[in-house]
Amino acid sequence: MAELILNRGAERRLKRGHLWIYSNEVDTKRSPLKGMAPGSQCQIRDSQGKLLGTAFVNPSQLICARLLSRKDSFTEVDVSERLLSALxxxxxxFDHPSYRLVYGDSDALPGLVVDRFGDHLVVQVSNWGMDQYQQVVVDKLIELVQPKGILLRNDHQGRAIEGMPLVNEVVYGEVPELVPFEENGVPLLAPVHQGQKTGWFYDHRENRRQLNxxxxxKRVLDLFSYAGGWGIQALANGASSAVCVDASQQALDWCKVNAEHNNFSDRLTSVQGKALDVLKAMVSEKERFDVIVLDPPAFIKRRKDHKAGLAAYHHINELAMRLLSRDGLLVSASCSMHLQSDELVDCVRGAAHRLGRRASILASGGQGAxxxxxxxxxxxxxxxxHFVHLG
Structure with missing residues (x-):
């Protein structure tokens, strides 16, 4: 097996448990990255030659290797055992089979995501190394879960970045366009073939439970609603009405489908348009809402975007607050890895201060189990x- 030898001191982060190796941490004079096949396995050694483990390698990426094992090998048996452990x-x-079954590095399966929607599974593979174990993953999932179908959603940006082929296909059984599942006791349908990522965003499950x-x-405004994860559950938990806003008409159609699925279409209104434009129009029309959910896509995708992205969070939080009724509740969320939680709090603080409103943070949450x-x-x-009460 090929070897990657790290620069002196570069092993410290790995010894603390991290799994990523950056290209500038490799002693390329002693172990050149050039010529190594993407997805191949290599042994990682410190500058003294001590074995640190086995990794997938991709010499063309900034994260040039991802540690798989602290041993000198990684096999199909390891994949199977880790899938069983994750399950x-x-x-x-979880008492209902609707959840993210595999979450990449956190389940010791870098580059693999599996979402479970009851009897159906959606699989995503995002690096060359895990791609070689794709059939092993599918076969083991069939054994463990006995699903009715498995959809391979390998048509995402992560694969494009790695230079991998884009594929969207059913690899086992049958998978309908809209698969039934449940979140916080609410029956829903996920557009797994055409929707974003795997078709649903399970990560906000506990935050939605809190809001419910x-x-x-209450009158609820769900911004960046996608298929209605927040708004539909609010209606199911007694909201008088919900307005879902999204730039995609297709996403709003899925919102309507989920409203019909729960028999409360009469309480749902959908507005197609960019959130900023819709917010500004609503402010000029002096609209008011009791609850506003602000759950945008990542405004800070790369560290260098931090300044501009932070300004965007400040701006959109202030616009949303202008629509909140007295004693209203704002859910201010962010999925930007490069935005710290206290920075989002500062966006909320600054917006409330500029508007002369008293903000109280009632609760804060993160991703689910x-x-x-x-x-x-x-x-x-x-x-x-952050759940923010505005007086």
């Missing part, structure tokens, strides 16, 4: 949500 962990903490306690008889945080990899802890 047992979810079964321990506080929506009775099916998106476990690896304690040595801060990058796995990306989601944050």
């Amino acid at each position: 047992k962990q979810r079964q321990r903490y 306690r506080w929506v009775q008889e 099916d998106h476990p945080v690896h304690p040595a990899i801060p990058e796995t802890n990306y989601l944050k949500a």
